[in-house]
Amino acid sequence: MKEFRPAIIRMHERGKGVREIARDLGISPNTVSIAIKRFEETGSNESRKREKNTSRFPFNYAVWSILKEKACSKPHPTVESLKRALKKAWNEISLETFKIVDNFPKRLKACIDANGGHFG
Known part of the structure; x- marks a missing residue:
């Protein structure tokens, strides 16, 4: 999953849904969901969302x-x-x-x- 994480986050930030990301990358929707959840909890990649909301x-x-x-x-x-x-x-x-x-x-x-x- 680690190697897919940057691509998952970029696609998520562009508004793509979990199923669409999973299909495009050939991975399971569960893997995509986990990566997105971890990203939203930690803000571990740079993003527009992080700039708007102070990470906890x-x-x-x-x-x-x-x-x-x-x-x-x-x-x-x-x-x-x-x-x-x-x-x-x-x-x-x-x-x-x-x-x-x-x-x-x-x-x-x-x-x-x-x-x-x-x-x-």
Whole structure:
């Protein structure tokens, strides 16, 4: 699927449907759907849609990194133990941390727009 992903995304952005893309590329509609879903969740390719909507991927990645660091520093004997540790870690994340993480995509864009120079 990896080798088809760029073509799937380009065709999707041009308005082609899942079945049409699958037929044109000779792959299953399920494969096309998975690639499109992953693209829409992560914004892993450049697209007009991504420019219009701020991707939530950096936020999700940062939060999961925090949870992993806090809750998974030691092995858990059961799934319930892991769930309790994740809930505890979630409750320990401050609102300020969420604000900082949520601002990251905007700050990154400002840095890119400033060509790595100073920005406000």
